[in-house]
Amino acid sequence: MQLIDPTVSLATDAKVRAPALTDLAGKTIGLLSNNKVNADVLLTLTADLFVGKYGGKVAKMRYKTNASAPAPAETLTNLSHEVDYLITAAGD
């Protein structure tokens, strides 16, 4: 008897990592919320910790329109021009 395997191979991931920052001093921090109740609280407190330790500033928080879907490419593209690094959180 020949059984056909019902699973498939994982897709090849073509994504690449952004180059790592050499330091965090004075950088602009971006915040991306999944739009759930406590995400903004978690993000704000986290950003405060980074600012307290490394300085810099926090950009205006951005929100996903659908918590369970990827952020729109336009949102991420705009953030990439505006901030040096991004903190995202799935608050709930």
Added chain:
Amino acid sequence: MAEEQAQRVHELPDDALAAIDYCYEQGWTDGLPVVPPEASRVAAMLAMEGRPPETVIATHPATNIELTLHAAAVNAVMAGALPEYFPVVVAAFEAMDKEPFNFHGSTASTGGSAPLLIVSGPLVDEIGMNAGVNLFGPGNRANATIGRAVRLIILNVFRMVPGISDKSTQGHPGKYSFCIAERADVNPWPGLNEEQGFGPDISCVTVFAGAGFCNVENHGGNTPEAILTTIADAMANYGCLSSGQSVVVLSPEHVNIIAGTGWSKADAQSFLYAAAHRSVDAMQAIGKFSPREHAFAGREDCHRGLSAEDILITVGGGDAGGHSAFIPSWSRTRGSIMQSQAIGVCIDC
């Protein structure tokens, strides 16, 4: 990928019981025994499709894993489906592949939804689906195995594995199989296939990311308002009131009462939308309203959905009994929008 898939053959002795155990050992099941995906059965399943086996019919939006007709056929065999059911399985995934359905979110979320398939049109009778008594229950091979094939594909192909990538807090029994048919012989209104613009001779499947089933019982009411108020009360319960869409399956008794006095489906939808609501204050008091989080923001009242058109009404179930069903949507907002797809029709050809 499909060529590679076709070569992944497991050679076993000709022992069906041992093959069932083998499928368990490989982690290929939903917890119940499967039909071993023997090569000739897979070929018979694929023969129902005119397209090449390597044709991709859906892609996971987060992992980019592709579902080919070949992989779908293997899992349909394992579910116990007959070849004539296969076009429904294919159309269901073509529907879920549309971005507004949000396949990843609805299959991964703690919300624990399952894709509810509603088949409408002449195919219902052609392949022997059950649209009548015990609509959501066991006993019909087509309903049971089409729904189960969907789940096995989600598990085996897309790897939405409970506890790993499927984070359902509780899930619900429909995650084994959740497939019904629209009952045409007692439906006083146009079928879903016609409503979706496919025409009376073309069947379609509508896929809805559904939470757990809610039975709506009313044996004493004998007016449209009485029946629909009962359903609206279920739709507006605090536990599942959201801005998401709804599915309402009217039993023959209930739809006879509603349509018997001349109400159209649009009338029923409008009544349900108007009646299924809570105040913003009430929602805030129980911790289920956040101006930023909810599509309800800026509204005076929190209705079920954002308009009457957000309520899909269909007809199904046995002749006797004042039992209809309300199926809440997955997600606390509008995480998924239901999608319909013609069955066995190549729209792009």
